[in-house]
Amino acid sequence: MPFPRSSGILLHPTSFPGRYGIGDLGLEAYKFVDFLARSGQQLWQILPLGPTGFGNSPYMCFSAMAGNPLLISPDVLKDQGLLSEDDLRDIPDFPLDHIDFEQVIAWKIPVLRKACENFKHKASPMQQKEFEGFCRGKANWLEDYTLFMALLDTQGTTTWTEWPEELRKRKPEVLEHWRLQLTDEIFFHKFLQFEFFRQWSELKLYANEQNIQIIGDIPIYVAHNSADVWAHPENFMLDPETGEATEVAGVPPDYFSATGQLWGNPIYNWNYLQSTRFHWWVRRVRENLAHADLIRIDHFRGLESYWSVPAGEETAINGKWVKAPGYALFETIREELGTLPIIAEDLGYIDQAVLDLRDHFGFPGMKILHFAFGSDANNAYLPFNVVPNSVIYTGTHDNNTTIGWYYHDASDYERDRVQKYLGCKGPHGIAWDFIRLAMSSVAHQAIIPLQDVFNLGSDARMNTPSKADGNWDWRYRSEALTEEYSNRLREMVMIYGRYKG
Numbered sequence: 001m002p003f004p005r006s007s008g009i010l011l012h013p014t015s016f017p018g019r020y021g022i023g024d025l026g027l028e029a030y031k032f033v034d035f036l037a038r039s040g041q042q043l044w045q046i047l048p049l050g051p052t053g054f055g056n057s058p059y060m061c062f063s064a065m066a067g068n069p070l071l072i073s074p075d076v077l078k079d080q081g082l083l084s085e086d087d088l089r090d091i092p093d094f095p096l097d098h099i100d101f102e103q104v105i106a107w108k109i110p111v112l113r114k115a116c117e118n119f120k121h122k123a124s125p126m127q128q129k130e131f132e133g134f135c136r137g138k139a140n141w142l143e144d145y146t147l148f149m150a151l152l153d154t155q156g157t158t159t160w161t162e163w164p165e166e167l168r169k170r171k172p173e174v175l176e177h178w179r180l181q182l183t184d185e186i187f188f189h190k191f192l193q194f195e196f197f198r199q200w201s202e203l204k205l206y207a208n209e210q211n212i213q214i215i216g217d218i219p220i221y222v223a224h225n226s227a228d229v230w231a232h233p234e235n236f237m238l239d240p241e242t243g244e245a246t247e248v249a250g251v252p253p254d255y256f257s258a259t260g261q262l263w264g265n266p267i268y269n270w271n272y273l274q275s276t277r278f279h280w281w282v283r284r285v286r287e288n289l290a291h292a293d294l295i296r297i298d299h300f301r302g303l304e305s306y307w308s309v310p311a312g313e314e315t316a317i318n319g320k321w322v323k324a325p326g327y328a329l330f331e332t333i334r335e336e337l338g339t340l341p342i343i344a345e346d347l348g349y350i351d352q353a354v355l356d357l358r359d360h361f362g363f364p365g366m367k368i369l370h371f372a373f374g375s376d377a378n379n380a381y382l383p384f385n386v387v388p389n390s391v392i393y394t395g396t397h398d399n400n401t402t403i404g405w406y407y408h409d410a411s412d413y414e415r416d417r418v419q420k421y422l423g424c425k426g427p428h429g430i431a432w433d434f435i436r437l438a439m440s441s442v443a444h445q446a447i448i449p450l451q452d453v454f455n456l457g458s459d460a461r462m463n464t465p466s467k468a469d470g471n472w473d474w475r476y477r478s479e480a481l482t483e484e485y486s487n488r489l490r491e492m493v494m495i496y497g498r499y500k501g
Contacts, residue, residue: 003364003389007439007446007489007498008043008215009036009453010397012058012462013071014099017478021094021104025199026073028478030206035481037210039489040499044207045215045447047397048298049200049291051149053223054158056101056472057463059298060223060265062149065141065287067196070104074111076199081122082115099473116191134194140283141227142193148227150185151178159225161243168243170231200291208293211500215343215447216292218284220299221249221265228280229266235273235280236266247308250316251299254348257466260307260316267308267322274325281329282336293341300344300363301354303329326357334361343391367392367443369434370405373417382421383441392443394434394452397462401451402431404458431455432488439496446498450476453485 016023016032023029036044050061051068058068077083092107094100123131135142148160155163166174179186204214222228224245229236237247245266252260273280288295297303303326309319334340344358346365358365367390372381379385386392394402400409406418422433431452438446451460454476463471493499 003391003444004500005444005498006042006500007448007493008041008045008212009450010045010393010447011450012047012397012472013049014068014472015450015462015475017096017476019091019094020074020108021092022070022099022101022108023475024071024073024075025196025203026075029073029203031478031481033203033207033210033212035486036207036212038483039486040493041489042212042498042500043215043294043445043447044212045296046217046292048217048219052472053225055468056099058217058472059219061219061226062152062223063141063145063227064219064222064284065138066145066193066227067200067291069112069192069196070108071200072112072192072195073199074108074115077112077115077195082118083111087111087114095475096477097475099475101473112192113188115195116188119191120187130198131191131194134197135190138193141287142190144231145227146186146189146193147175147179147182148230149189150182153185154182160230161225168230197291204291213293214291216288216295218288218295218297220297220302221263221268224264224266232280235269237269238266245311248311248313249302249306250309250319251307251348252316252319260319261466262309262313262316267306268324270325274328278329278332282333285333286337289337289341294343295341296343296345298345299348300346300358300365301348301350304354304357305351327360330357330361347396362389364389364391364444366390366396367441368395368399369393369437370395370399370402370409373414373421374411383437386441386443388442388444390443391445391447392438392441393447393449394431394438395449397449398465400458400461401449401456402434403452403455404461406430408458429455435489436492439492439498453489454480 011032013025013029014023016028018024018026018028033044048058048061049067049071050058050063051066052058053060053062074083074088078085078088092103094103151163151167157163160168207214233243237245239246247267248263249265249267250260250262254260285295303324305321305323307316307319308322309316330340340361342363344363344365346354346358347368367381367386369381369392372379395405399405406415410418432455435448435452438448451474460474462474
């Protein structure tokens with residue numbers, strides 16, 4: 001599909017400000033959309049919206065289809081009459097600039113349970129009808145997901161592979177027994193999904209009404225400890241007896257790690273998936289496009305060839321490249337769903353076969369300015385080498401902020417190249433210099449992390465690949481969305497032809 005010249009901001013909803021310890025889909029989300037509109041931005045890129053597990057990574061979720069209940073706004077629940085002012089009176093002293101996930105979960109889950117109980121007893125006939133319609137419409141993933149979460153809550157284990165064999169192997173009579181036993185807990189998780197998607201749909205509609213499109217994000221792999229793997233083990237390379245992965249995902253040594261990255265996700269059983277016309281993948285893309293206008297596929301190269309590491313390895317070094325049926329996959333998705341508004345995350349080790357797959361379907365790739373200054377004038381990430389059908393970024397959620405990169409990550413050679421490229425003798429305003437480079441490039445889309453708009457350093461970094469903890473917790477304060485930043489962004493989109501007012 002054609003991607004018109006435009007620009008936008010990269011920000012995950014957990015980073016919104018607010019008094020509940022984590023960003024949510026309430027008032028501050030709407031203020032952010034207003035900021036985008038005032039700033040002449042037409043794109044809002046987010047990270048995956050799924051329910052996060054250990055490590056709080058949005059790329060390791062309990063479901064590829066479900067939403068994260070921690071993003072549900074208590075204030076919106078109060079406006080619906082599902083919470084009272086008293087329910088929201090004793091709020092912990094949450095940090096303002098980062099998320100304490102354990103503290104947030106300990107406070108918020110009981111509050112959400114209270115809202116669920118009130119919904120059971122106070123929901124209007126219209127609300128009940130909407131809830132029942134949602135459950136019917138999403139049953140093909142919701143039934144498995146809510147049972148999975150209820151079992152995780154009650155089995156006393158942290159992963160489904162530790163459940164009794166009859167549960168691991170999903171014996172029908174055992175599943176039915178537990179559905180009856182866990183009726184209330186299953187209802188709670190259904191309520192959470194109903195409310196999450198209700199709030200998200202309203203926010204997305206508000207953004208779309210202001211001509212802002214949302215770029216969603218699909219991680220190529222799913223977490224092993226997820227409803228998807230438990231409910232559909234045939235889709236993955238697993239030991240049929242234990243449910244453990246026999247091959248796991250990662251990438252070889254690269255820019256981010258000398259030993260590669262060992263993600264640990266189970267590898268897909270592509271032969272089986274292809275025999276089903278990629279039914280699970282088609283459903284996954286359909287679900288994501290119901291809640292976003294465009295989707296970025298993370299680690300796109302793994303759909304041409306993927307790095308497969310034998311289970312039990314301590315690093316990703318001893319893996320191997322294995323071909324994936326990318327052409328057949330996307331042809332099938334296009335036949336089923338029509339136009340594919342997909343952005344290919346084509347970073348890392350990329351060969352011509354990956355570029356051919358990307359270009360065959362017309363998917364724009366990604367260009368990162370932090371990667372542009374480590375070599376000579378042939379560097380593909382330099383603005384004058386960027387092709388129009390691409391999305392250019394100062395950096396992504398996996399990069400340092402631009403100020404952090406310049407001062408802490410860039411080599412002396414890179415800093416020298418930056419100064420000569422920009423024609424300046426010092427790093428004054430380096431974040432906004434990079435924003436200008438992105439905006440002025442020929443790339444159809446330019447995406448800027450909000451941290452760079454705010455001129456923030458390394459302490460505002462969202463994620464450090466291969467670092468086990470301390471990620472995904474950055475938040476900004478409401479007063480940071482100033483008119484000065486809005487006016488500067490708006491001026492740039494006007495100058496560089498990215499404004500469609």
